[in-house]
Amino acid sequence: MSQTTLGIIGGGQLGSMLAIAAKKLNVETIVYCDDQDAPAQNFCTKFISANYDNKEKIIEFVNLVDFVTYEFENIPFDTLNEINKLKPVLPKPSVNRLIQHRLAEKDFVNNLNIRTTRYASIEKKSEIDSLKDLLPGILKTTTLGYDGKGQYPINSVEEFNSLNINLSKGYILEKLVKLKQEISIIITRFANNKYEVYEPIENKHEDQILKFSKIPAEINKKIYDQSKDWAMTIAEELKYVGTLCVEFFIDRNDNLYVNEVAPRVHNSGHLTINAYNISQFENHVRAVCGLEQIPLKKISNAKMINLIGDQISHYRMLSKFNENEFFFDYLKKEIKEKRKMGHLTTLV
Structure with missing residues (x-):
């Protein structure tokens, strides 16, 4: 062969x-x-x-x-x-086109009867008066932008009016959730109703960049089951092939919301490399290349820290790590502020 x-x-x-x-x-x-x-x-x-x-x-x-x-x-x-x-x-280009546009993505998720935060398209400064009930909120470009780029927290109409941006390029205003936790689901879909789903991962962000991830997530069974179910519904509706990440918010009343869908392997799933028999990356390769689907087995609980910017320097100088620690250096030539340079996974 x-x-x-x-x-x-x-x-x-x-x-x-x-x-x-x-x-x-x-x-x-x-x-x-x-x-x-x-x-x-x-x-x-x-x-x-x-x-x-x-x-x-x-x-x-x-x-x-x-x-x-x-x-x-x-x-x-x-x-x-x-x-x-x-x-x-794979995943097919039409999936990418949908997910590239935040408004289309939110509409798609809502049409599946899956909850997102409230949102509206905004193209002119004058529209803010009719959208006051979405404040405090976060203004995002409808296309491009990640790791906090193209995103502006807005607490008041005055704050919105003081922004120096061209709204005609397309923006979405999302109401802020009274956030208790953030979780993500990594799922690999091989074909119709053929999945491997990793357990929910709990995430913490700093400056809108993922900083910490851990399994198990400290969530109740209802959220555990609902997050997996919603991720499968989204993957099935997209006829997705490969690994997908669905990011969720949990509010103070334990309501679950889909925040974003990433049509690819995802930063929060890095700990799957060491914590599972098959990582999110291997499952993606298996799915897109039509290779064998192997049932997932969790090897260990785990936590992962992203090394941002100059934080990598300390770890590059270490000659050895504990046997339950796994250091990944992305070998990026230039250290930049807010740039993901590596990560450390610890099995616990």
């Missing part, structure tokens, strides 16, 4: 971990990225660096692979759609 080659678009830490997982399965990887310093080149079989609209390079990439996936959602839909005419892109 000939060896499978998986094309990965995007060369950050998620692309790196997908390439590592693929190697374990004897799947070759070719990473295509617009950043010539992308860290995934340290882990893949072949690396191609070019812009995402470079048709010649895209064709070269497509001719070398059997399947294509991506590590982040802000890849031009047209690029994914053109590739999909030649080789299977």
Whole structure:
């Protein structure tokens, strides 16, 4: 049987971990990225660096692979759609187009009778007067933006009016939830009603960037079951293939809300590498390449800390770790403030 080659678009830490997982399965990887310093080149079989609209390079990439996936959602839909005419892109490009647009994503989730925070589209400053009941809220760009980029906490009409932004580019105003906890569900869908679902992961953010994750999450059985059920409903409705993350808010009355859907492997699932028999990355490769689905088994409880910016320096100097600690250095060349540089998982 000939060896499978998986094309990965995007060369950050998620692309790196997908390439590592693929190697374990004897799947070759070719990473295509617009950043010539992308860290995934340290882990893949072949690396191609070019812009995402470079048709010649895209064709070269497509001719070398059997399947294509991506590590982040802000890849031009047209690029994914053109590739999909030649080789299977999984998850399919239409999923990416939906999730790229926060308003469309929220509408999609609500139409499944799944609760989200209240929200409204906002395109003109004058509209704020009719949307006062959504304050305090968070104003987000409808497209692009992650790790706090393109997001503005708004407490009052005055605060909103003082913002110097062009609203015509498309924004969504979301009412703030009286937050008790944040959790996420990582789910891999292989085919119709064929899933592997990881247990809910409890998350804490600092400066709108994920800082800590842990399993088990300190939640009741109702939320445990409901979060898994909603994640399966979303994955099934999307006819999703691969690993998906659904992020949730829990309010002070123990109501569950879907915050966002990430159509890819996810930062909060890094602890699955050490805490489960099959990581979220390996399951993604298995699903998109049509490989065997293996039942999940949890090996250990775990906690994970993201190393942001210069926090990586201390860990790079350590020569050894405890046997229950696993240090991951993303090998990014430049240390930048608010940049995810690595993580440490501890089995507990």
